[in-house]
Amino acid sequence: METQKEEDFVKPTFDPHSIEPELIQKIAYDALVWSSLHGLVVGERNSQRSGKVPGVAMVHAPFALLPMSFPESHWKQACEAAPIFNELVDRVSLDANFLQDSLSRTKKVDEFTSRLLDIHSKMLEMDKKEDIRLGLHRSDYMLDEQTKLLLQIELNTISSSFPGLSCLVSELHRMLLHQFREHLLLDPERVPRNNAVNGFAEVLAKAWTEYNNPRTVIMVVVQPEERNIGREAVAVIYFRAGYAPTDYPSELEWRARLLMEQSIAIKCPSISYHLAGTKKIQQELAKPGALERFLENKDDIAKVRKCFAGLWSLDDTHIMKDAIKRPGLYVMKPQREGGGNNIYGDDVKETILRLQRAGNEEDAAYILMQRIFPAVSPAILMRDGVSHRDQTISELGVYGAYLRNKERVIVNDNCGYLMRTKVSSSNEGGVAAGFAVLDSIYLV
Ligand code: ADP
Ligand code: MG
Ligand code: MG
Missing domain, CATH: 3.30.470.20 (ATP-grasp fold, B domain)
Known part of the structure; x- marks a missing residue:
């Protein structure tokens, strides 16, 4: 078997969705074996004993098949x-x-x-x-x-x-x-x-x-x-x-x-x-x-x-007006960690209007941030041993x-x-x- 030289790696970007299904299956199989052997695993959510008894009910962590x-x-x-x-x-x-x-x-x-x-x-x-x-x-x-x-x-x-x-x-x-x-x-x-x-x-x-x-x-x-x-x-x-x-x-x-x-x-x-x-x-x-x-x-x-992206406090009336008009361009964030706490889309508008009606200082719990829109790329996501093609x-x-x-x-x-x-x-x-x-x- 010949080894590839540096120049042979020609593809700057590549589309994982273009890979043949049979090859995906092979790569996925090897990836799953490797994950089990090397501890790329998390507790199985659906199991009662997971997290209580060490080494019981583990599943591979969700991962992208290719970088x-x-x-x-x-x-x-x-x-x-x-x-x-x-x-x-x-x-x-x-x-x-x-x-x-x-x-x-x-x-x-x-x-x-x-x-x-x-x-x-x-x-x-x-x-x-x-x-x-x-x-x-x-x-x-x-x-x-x-x-x-x-x-x-x-x-x-x-x-x-x-x-x-x-x-x-x-x-x-x-x-x-x-x-x-x-x-x-x-x-x-x-x-x-x-x-x-x-x-x-x-x-x-x-x-x-x-x-x-x-x-x-x-x-x-x-x-x-x-x-x-x-x-x-x-x-x-x-x-x-x-x-x-x-x-x-x-x-x-x-x-x-x-x-x-x-x-x-x-x-x-x-x-x-x-x-x-x-x-x-x-x-x-x-x-x-x-x-x-x-x-x-x-x-x-x-x-x-x-x-730094655009970041504002909610007492900025000029930005509030814009956020009510174009809520999709903003994200509202409370002082929380761990995911699942932010406000998006029409909820941004609704929340600002509610806070304005209330007229108290509750708005100080939040900040407003410019919404960032990264490029959408095809990927193959592995979850529960199954591969999914997705836009990500x-x-x-x-x-x-x-x-x-x-x-x-x-x-x-x-x-x-x-x-x-x-x-x-x-x-x-x-x-x-x-x-x-x-x-x-x-x-x-
Ligand atoms: P947490 O501390 O809860 O992780 P983040 O600020 O990281 O809070 O927000 C959680 C997730 O929300 C991020 O991982 C990202 O997916 C999304 N998100 C947060 N801020 C923005 C933003 N300005 N534009 C687009 N998506 C965002
Ligand atoms: Mg955080
Ligand atoms: Mg975060």
Whole structure:
């Protein structure tokens, strides 16, 4: 068998729908076997025992059969922006007045944000300082088709999901392109290696080292019933939960969060990092002159600003008028994480009109954002062992890791990526919610 030379990989973009059904079956079969062998699996939703008994009722994670084409220049842009966003979060987190002032109206109408701000206020009263600061972030983008701009959807500072599975999907795609190179003529090396999971683990370990007490542990706060604060001394607390109101069913959880924040453990994220990742702060940072408050380097400011889509607060009457007239061009977002919370289309108009009629301050719970329209591409989506052809849009997330101890920045890197591809007709498709699949990128 002859091996392909670099020049033989001729196709800059290719249409997976043009692949013969028999070949799809073969690729899908190998992909499913690989997924089972390498742990590209999740709990089977329909099984009662899934999630309760380890190793029982697993199914392959939903994934795209082949990687999605993505322009190399935009990929580089997203990677370069990651350390700047890390630094920005750190600077914003230190500006207590900016956080409190920006969220002051939201606080009045959003109970969850208000509780987070209360913890933040208590830390200010205590004059609590976080010397060692750890951020494991993910900045998400869509590539706007018309303007060809890579625009930020949001910046996650808490519980950035899928560092583990995203690495596996990249590996799966590299394997498939290698295995079927004679048929597909795609270069496996054009799927960037993904080190998100090792990168995150390494930085967690470095944070633990920085804490400098070998008798301590790293604690991970998880859903749904983790209330155990442990009998061991904790060096690092990683929040895989705590970002949603449902993670705090009673006062007990709020007390636990406060206790953790008061402790000298390194928090990932601290309450300030958590607040810096809210949609309201994203919108405030997009205002003219806001970035200059936190970053000095002009190039850095330009790189960050270039990623900002239109973002507005709902007291902007001019934009409100337009959003009522053309609601399809906007997305309305409350201060929530985890998907499924945004408002689209005619609901944008209805909600604005309702808020205006109410005439109270409830509008402060939301921000308004320009709707981004990525190019629609054909893809083959694998779910429950079955392949589906679909027209899709994609969202690229680039992970960022940040660790500093006082003035010493120990880590500030981009750290792997997550591509999510969803059926183009769905407004908001979480992978867990069943609309999106995990994907990787093929650089073109
Ligand atoms: P969450 O923190 O809940 O993930 P996001 O801001 O990421 O909130 O919104 C969830 C999803 O909604 C995104 O993954 C994306 O599919 C869609 N979405 C969000 N903002 C926009 C936008 N401005 N244009 C188009 N789609 C968007
Ligand atoms: Mg989010
Ligand atoms: Mg998101």
